[in-house]
Amino acid sequence: MARDTLFSGESKNIEYKITLPDKSEKYMKTIVAFANTQGGKLIVGIDDKTHEIVGVANEILFQLMDGIANAISDSCMPQIIPDIEPQTIDGKTVIIVSVEAGKNRPYYLKSKGKENGTYIRVAGTSRQAFPEKIRELEMEGARISWDELTCVGYPVSKEATEKLCSDIENFREKAGMAERSVKKEQLINWKILKQSEGQLLATNAYALLTSDYFPFSKTQCAVFKGTDRAVFLDKREFIGPIYTQIESAVDFVLRNIRLGATIDGLVRKEKYELPPEAIREMIINAHCHRNLLDESCIQVAIYDNRLEVTSPGGLYNGLTYEEVMNGHSKIRNRAIANIFSQMGLVEAWGSGIKRILNAAKEYGLPEPKFQEFDNMFRVELFRNNSMTESEKEAGESSEKVRRRVGEGSDIIRGYELSDTQKKIVNLLLYDRQLSAAKIAEQLGMGSRSIEKNIKKLKELGILIRHGSPKNGYWEVIDCGKKNNEDTE
Missing domain, CATH: 3.30.565.60 (Heat Shock Protein 90)
Structure with missing residues (x-):
């Protein structure tokens, strides 16, 4: 790490101590937090308020370094092995304690136990981890992805499985990917489904990809x-x-x-x-x-x-902001990521x-x-x-779109339209370039039914199609207003 980064102030990965506290627990929280997040460096001999380099006296330098090593060994679970070294800056010596992002998570203070002694770094502070974060750290340490776990009690239905397979094929086609037949065997290989004693079991990923089973998935x-x-x-x-x-x-x-x-x-x-x-x-x-x-x-x-x-x-799992910006990736949800791919x-x-x-x-x-x-x-x-x-005038703003949607109720008033036909009108007031397939998808209906309803709306004079099927758009006509004008 460059000197200007190391000594320019505290951050998520840097913490200063002017001297070591009498109770090691006060800085052990930082060591644990570094190991549980992206790693970091604790620097002893710098004033955390003024950033002044105070230094550590040479006569106690190695005694302090041994004390830090012993405290980390005695206080932390699982074992954390830091790199502890002195460095001379502007004629003064500081101690740099480097902790790597740990692989055997969660790390915690022995004296407090896992539930109360697990810490993570947030901005420039070390904070106690919430229970859900501890569970995620446990899975990171066990190399487990939550979406690959069995979703106990969630049924595997033929209809849901076939729809998921069909949707994957359709997405591949839209993306211009090689044609591929997707069956339940592929879902098993991709860890979306599991086989156990002759039975098919759903994973959490299967539930996320086929339903609204989890309340948080929205x-x-x-x-x-x-x-x-x-x-x-x-x-x-x-x-x-x-x-x-x-x-x-x-x-x-x-x-x-x-x-x-x-x-x-x-x-x-x-x-x-x-x-x-x-x-x-x-x-x-x-x-x-x-x-x-x-x-x-x-x-x-x-x-x-x-x-x-x-x-x-x-x-996730020790990934740093710098690594993300340089194109590095660590996959938190392996099954979902694979399906998206x-x-x-x-x-x-x-x-x-x-x-x-x-x-x-x-x-x-x-x-x-x-x-x-x-x-x-x-x-x-x-x-x-x-x-x-000119672009704005030829285009449309969000305010105009919302205003048109508000006018939708006036347009369809006076017509005996079905609920589906009313929904189609309002969708096209929002987005006049929607295809019948898109409308069907948003309403959760079959394309044939949507096409029949669109035909009826065209016959009533409410919808007019302009341009080609691929690049054209719909115009929604306020027939009630037009009729009133014609009779004046």
């Missing part, structure tokens, strides 16, 4: 007025298989940001104010790397100046952060911000006003 999305969470403009909560949550959350964001457009001859070219690739990557990463032992849910928040995606759980949602391990950064750069946006705090990880993608006025 994606909360919201639009806020301004730059804080004081006033809601819109909010949705998506449940069900996590890959459908991802699709729904991405669609929610796209519906609630500006869609600019330019007219090139007869061709209308549309462009969102934020790169869809980055939006999708942020939400996929949140689901792929979240801590599934934490009962919080993933949150997607849209403000006037940014998009913010927050997932439960900090960086098979579906084409994940292209290459460790590439997600770089893809977000590159997409923002190509769009001319400020550099995205990545934060780890209070056992959460947050990514912020900043909006800007780079769109020209």
Whole structure:
């Protein structure tokens, strides 16, 4: 570690002591916390308030070093073996105690026991770990991924299994991947299902991919007025298989940001104010790397100046912020990550952060911000006003979209429409480029039924299709208003 980093102040990986406390427990918490998170260095001989290098007297230097080694050996479980060495800075000697991120987690103080003596680093402090964090540390130490464990009591049904296999095939096709037939045998190989004594058992990953079984498995999305969470403009909560949550959350964001457009001859070219690739990557990463032992849910928040995606759980198993930014990855949820890879949602391990950064750069946006705090990880993608006025006028703002949706009830009033037909109208008021397949997916219905209902809406004159099936869009007509104008 470079000198300017080592002596520029305390951080998640650096802690100073002007001298050793009389009770070793006061600094043993730091040693344990380093081992349980990303490792770090305890430096003795620096004032933690002024950062002044005070040094350690030469006559007691080696006595202190032996005392630190003995205290760590006597106080910590499992065994922590630090690197303890003196270093001379500006003519003064300090002691640097280096602790690596441990592999036999959780580490704790013998005197307090595992439940009360397990500590982790948060920012520049050592804090007692909550029970769910201790459970995750235990699984890290045992090399166990929670999503691969058996979901006791959750049934394996033929219908759910076939739908999951079919959805994986469809995602592969949309991603342009090689055609592959997916059956229950593949799900067993991928540790989504288990075989035991002739029976098929569900894993936690199977439950996450086929249902809303776990209450914490949901994606909360919201639009806020301004730059804080004081006033809601819109909010949705998506449940069900996590890959459908991802699709729904991405669609929610796209519906609630500006869609600019330019007219090139007869061709209308549309462009969102934020790169869809980055939006999708942020939400996929949140689901792929979240801590599934934490009962919080993933949150997607849209403000006037940014998009913010927050997932439960900090960086995993000793991974550092610097490593993440350099493309390194440690997989927290192995089964989910593997399925996402098979579906084409994940292209290459460790590439997600770089893809977000590159997409923002190509769009001319400020550099995205990545934060780890209070056992959460947050990514912020900043909006800007780079769109020209003509692009804004040819496109649509989120406020216009929300206003159109509010007008939906007026449009369909006076018609004897089914609930499905009303839902279709409101969906198309939100996003006029939705295909019948997309509408079917969002409503959880078959495409044929949606197509029949769309045909009826077209016959009533409520829907008009413009352009080709692939690149066209829907227009929702306020027939009641038109009829009133015709009779005046």
